[in-house]
Amino acid sequence: SQQGEEDPQALSIQEGENATMNCSYKTSINNLQWYRQNSGRGLVHLILIRSNEREKHSGRLRVTLDTSKKSSSLLITASRAADTASYFCATDGGGADGLTFGKGTHLIIQP
């Protein structure tokens, strides 16, 4: 079963606007990661936030984590056409069995 669930499933905004995607999960985690997938390509790691962190920044990306609500958000500021992709959250429960991924948010940036 999926651990993370992204919301919305699809998002279309104008270039230059900010895009916000949310992720909810069910059990305790060690960290939460966000990945991007361009059409027909593999996933690329964007950012990792640990369970004891509340907010993290990387360039135009801002991630928040609320462990009490079991939720995270990814904000992309000043969006660009190249940001068009699917975005996945993934949780790490600490075992060797890898990450558990959500179903993704498909983001479309309109020029």
Added chain:
Amino acid sequence: DAGITQSPRHKVTETGTPVTLRCHQTENHRYMYWYRQDPGHGLRLIHYSYGVKDTDKGEVSDGYSVSRSKTEDFLLTLESATSSQTSVYFCAISESTEATDTQYFGPGTRLTVL
């Protein structure tokens, strides 16, 4: 793609035939993973390996087997392919399972079972 290759990149096969997908890394990372990606399901873990000859099952392991005889290679085998195994398969690697670690993904193999 972080020194990860997958072969073949595309394959069409018939129901009942055996299929082997290969993942090769040049990073000397300990952990390797096989996922499948399907519409409406996201990525699901099939099998993973935590060292040479050390493997374990993931969420959707039925119908799949794996082998890892060398650090750099992780093979996924479908003993008798079925149409439900039509999917895109991704290999991933990570250096460790520490809380700070990241997974790096290969480019994927698109498998169609007719």
